[in-house]
Amino acid sequence: MKYLKFIVILMGLLIFFGTAGVIYIIYDRVFSKQTLVFPEKKVLNELKITENSEIVNANISDDKLILIIKLNEEYQIIVYDLKNGKQLYFFETK
Numbered sequence: 001m002k003y004l005k006f007i008v009i010l011m012g013l014l015i016f017f018g019t020a021g022v023i024y025i026i027y028d029r030v031f032s033k034q035t036l037v038f039p040e041k042k043v044l045n046e047l048k049i050t051e052n053s054e055i056v057n058a059n060i061s062d063d064k065l066i067l068i069i070k071l072n073e074e075y076q077i078i079v080y081d082l083k084n085g086k087q088l089y090f091f092e093t094k
Helices: 002-030
Strands: 054-061 064-071 074-081 086-093
Touching: none
Parallel strands: none
Antiparallel strands: 054 064, 064 074, 074 086
16 A cells, blocks of 8 residues: 555656656746847848759758758758858769
């Protein structure tokens, strides 16, 4: 019986601290002072994408934009930094 009481108290504490942790994380994210800085539209238009190309996949990871582009059965991968507006890497497969 005393083990059951111990388990019930332990589960109650886990529920309490788990809920408090989730509330703290949500509160911190909602009222965060972090601001997102995006480059000017002029800089974004300078990406090396031709008119006939097809964007297969686009991902944003941290402050990087990762584009996978298909053009005439060839793929290009472009890694673009969103903070300073510069292209970091350019990979081409044939």
